[in-house]
Amino acid sequence: MTQDTQPHEATPKLGTEGVADIPIAHNERALSGLVGQTVFAACVLFTAMHLYALNVSPIETWAFRIIHVAGGLAVGFAITAAMTLDRSPGDLRIGRSEWFALIPSAVAIGYASFCILYAWFLREARGTAPADWVMVHLSWSLVVATAIAMLSSWVWRSSSRSIHWADAVLIVASLIVAAYLLFVLQRWRMSAGTPFAGQTEFLVAAVGVALIMELTRRVAGLALIAITGVFLVYAFAGPYLPGLLEHRGYSAARFFTYLYTDNGILGATTAVSSTYIILFITFAAFLQASRVGDYFVNFAFAAAGRARGGPAKVAVFASGLMGMINGTSAGNVVATGSLTIPLMKKVGYHPRSAGGIEAAASTGGQIVPPIMGAGAFIMAEITGIPYTEIAVAALIPAALYFLSIYLMVDLEARRGGMQGLPRDQLPVFSQMVKQVYLFLPIIILIGTLFMGYSVIRAGTLAMISAAVVSWFTPHWMGPKALLNALSLGARMAIPLIAVCACAGIIVGVIALTGVGARFASMLLGIADTSHLLALFFAMCISILLGMGMPTTAAYAVAASVVAPGLQQIGIPPLVAHFFVFYYAVLSAITPPVALAGYAAAAISGTDPLKTAMTSFKFGLAAFIVPFMFFYSPELLMQGSWGGILRVVITASLGIYLLAAAVQAWFLNGRVNLIQRALLLVAALSMIAGGWMTDLAGLGIGALVFAWQAAALKTKPKTSA
Numbered sequence: 001m002t003q004d005t006q007p008h009e010a011t012p013k014l015g016t017e018g019v020a021d022i023p024i025a026h027n028e029r030a031l032s033g034l035v036g037q038t039v040f041a042a043c044v045l046f047t048a049m050h051l052y053a054l055n056v057s058p059i060e061t062w063a064f065r066i067i068h069v070a071g072g073l074a075v076g077f078a079i080t081a082a083m084t085l086d087r088s089p090g091d092l093r094i095g096r097s098e099w100f101a102l103i104p105s106a107v108a109i110g111y112a113s114f115c116i117l118y119a120w121f122l123r124e125a126r127g128t129a130p131a132d133w134v135m136v137h138l139s140w141s142l143v144v145a146t147a148i149a150m151l152s153s154w155v156w157r158s159s160s161r162s163i164h165w166a167d168a169v170l171i172v173a174s175l176i177v178a179a180y181l182l183f184v185l186q187r188w189r190m191s192a193g194t195p196f197a198g199q200t201e202f203l204v205a206a207v208g209v210a211l212i213m214e215l216t217r218r219v220a221g222l223a224l225i226a227i228t229g230v231f232l233v234y235a236f237a238g239p240y241l242p243g244l245l246e247h248r249g250y251s252a253a254r255f256f257t258y259l260y261t262d263n264g265i266l267g268a269t270t271a272v273s274s275t276y277i278i279l280f281i282t283f284a285a286f287l288q289a290s291r292v293g294d295y296f297v298n299f300a301f302a303a304a305g306r307a308r309g310g311p312a313k314v315a316v317f318a319s320g321l322m323g324m325i326n327g328t329s330a331g332n333v334v335a336t337g338s339l340t341i342p343l344m345k346k347v348g349y350h351p352r353s354a355g356g357i358e359a360a361a362s363t364g365g366q367i368v369p370p371i372m373g374a375g376a377f378i379m380a381e382i383t384g385i386p387y388t389e390i391a392v393a394a395l396i397p398a399a400l401y402f403l404s405i406y407l408m409v410d411l412e413a414r415r416g417g418m419q420g421l422p423r424d425q426l427p428v429f430s431q432m433v434k435q436v437y438l439f440l441p442i443i444i445l446i447g448t449l450f451m452g453y454s455v456i457r458a459g460t461l462a463m464i465s466a467a468v469v470s471w472f473t474p475h476w477m478g479p480k481a482l483l484n485a486l487s488l489g490a491r492m493a494i495p496l497i498a499v500c501a502c503a504g505i506i507v508g509v510i511a512l513t514g515v516g517a518r519f520a521s522m523l524l525g526i527a528d529t530s531h532l533l534a535l536f537f538a539m540c541i542s543i544l545l546g547m548g549m550p551t552t553a554a555y556a557v558a559a560s561v562v563a564p565g566l567q568q569i570g571i572p573p574l575v576a577h578f579f580v581f582y583y584a585v586l587s588a589i590t591p592p593v594a595l596a597g598y599a600a601a602a603i604s605g606t607d608p609l610k611t612a613m614t615s616f617k618f619g620l621a622a623f624i625v626p627f628m629f630f631y632s633p634e635l636l637m638q639g640s641w642g643g644i645l646r647v648v649i650t651a652s653l654g655i656y657l658l659a660a661a662v663q664a665w666f667l668n669g670r671v672n673l674i675q676r677a678l679l680l681v682a683a684l685s686m687i688a689g690g691w692m693t694d695l696a697g698l699g700i701g702a703l704v705f706a707w708q709a710a711a712l713k714t715k716p717k718t719s720a
Helices: 033-055 061-079 097-124 132-157 165-183 187-189 197-220 224-241 252-261 268-289 292-304 310-326 329-346 350-367 371-382 387-393 395-416 429-434 434-448 455-470 478-513 514-528 530-544 551-561 564-567 573-589 595-604 609-616 618-631 641-663 673-688 689-720
Strands: none
Touching: 033 061, 033 268, 033 455, 033 609, 061 165, 061 187, 061 197, 061 268, 061 551, 097 132, 097 165, 097 530, 132 165, 132 197, 132 268, 132 371, 165 187, 165 197, 165 673, 187 429, 197 224, 197 252, 197 395, 224 252, 224 478, 252 478, 268 371, 268 434, 268 478, 292 310, 292 429, 292 434, 292 455, 292 564, 310 329, 310 350, 310 395, 329 350, 329 429, 329 514, 329 573, 329 595, 350 395, 350 573, 350 595, 350 609, 350 641, 371 387, 371 573, 387 395, 387 573, 387 673, 395 609, 395 641, 434 455, 434 478, 455 478, 478 514, 478 551, 478 641, 514 551, 514 564, 514 595, 530 551, 530 564, 530 573, 530 618, 551 564, 564 573, 573 595, 573 609, 573 618, 609 618, 618 641, 641 673, 673 689
């Protein structure tokens, strides 16, 4: 029988093709022609350089990170504009007033380029050091060119099909900063951040900081820039502040050069972005190019699409899986939510609930091992705890989080009498099972990690396997597709590279001023009164620092400010860092600044703040789980197997009772206000983790169960 006569094996009617694709941003260019090919080649070389250095021939650490940041800035300024692009078909002409900015900026950047090339020529070809005037002229011309170009990029709009002249100047400036740092690297190591740093070093470092902040503003918005600005002001205003916030103050030269060391921009955050993040973002790009990412979503629809409230349950699993890989909550909402949110609305979910479910599930992807949206790698870098230990510790909390969302989704479907999608609108499960080998990249990644391979080698093998499995699908990855995947990896990594570098600025300020240590002493004082109060205070600070920020930056900042204080009050490093990591992640669904909730609201067409509140409701369990780390370390695989099993069972029951209290639905019927209050008390008692509280929770839950069962028995008699 031919394929045309087998309708049950036809292509699924759902528009799941390309669901993992990332939509183009409002300020992202669509380059073509020679310019597009040049940027494409630069992206390929940028990613290939990292893969080569990570797997074949390592580059000296500082030099590698300097090149990484400079390459990210150059590609970032090439593909993004300072504001919304003009996408009209006609070309934009340079106005007369614009020439007054272009000419001096071009002359200044040209002269700066001549100075750095001349310096390298003298040293490499003639073996002599350049005269002092060369570097002095370089620094001042670099400042002039960058300042004019940055201001011009905010004033004059650019076309989406070409790189604006101001951005071209910023690209060259990024490369000059890197070339200068590499040229004086040995001296920079000894003088940066000390009173011996001079004016030239200060000017070049200040330009580097400004370029990082400008690209971060373009790719991540103003929230992180505002927080960074507050820390920069604090560095100079410290001598005039009272009490806890006071510090002695620093000269501009010492401060800005200190930021461009391994205590700041070139520190832990850039170490992670230049290794783990670039590797796993490229892995995600390979999954996307080979359409393996689409298969994950299709498989979830085939498995759960017909279940009660099927699209919502699919969103829970598919968004969690994709969110684990791509490292950004809001980005994952936009990518997968464009499919799942309309389907949730179709089967009966309120638009606000559909957006809230998607936002909560996408945010949860950041806490799913083994990748955890790059958070696990930063945690391993900061704490020194082996990566595999962190991944194992994250298993139970992630399972509880997604169990909570799943139960809330199911109870809401029960309450609303919803059904799943018809069979003829879903992928055929038997066909999906035949392609189960497409899960091989994830299996190889997990398997090699627990076989003892390094994270770099495991990620590389998983990436290669993604290309290999594509050869058994219609989306065969040949040389062209491989180059496209490498280019896509660079483009996807740019936002995270910028964010990590900007977070490094904040970390540098914290390290130089010692405000983190002062905060730790304050937490220690609060802990003398109550550990619970200290934890609550730490939770609020972690959420506040993370509001509006991508996960990686939010955790990096919270780990520098809050985690040391938690460790000082006696909390183990693993528990302390998981505590702040969870709340840094959950800031994406915490009103009033909930980026994931706002992104979902844009797709579902609902009020952003109300959608954010709904996402907060669906992710409520995750706000309780970190407190369980402190009272029940077994949740992080710390303890005996018997203790771990007991905590998992009681916490799971508590999660169900919590979902029932939130959704006002228990067993097969609604619950009244008193029953909801009892269910909430029972849930919190069982989640607490002690024997007495577990027994109390079981007793209260059994009471509500008996009450509800009696009500259900009398219901038919009443109606009769």
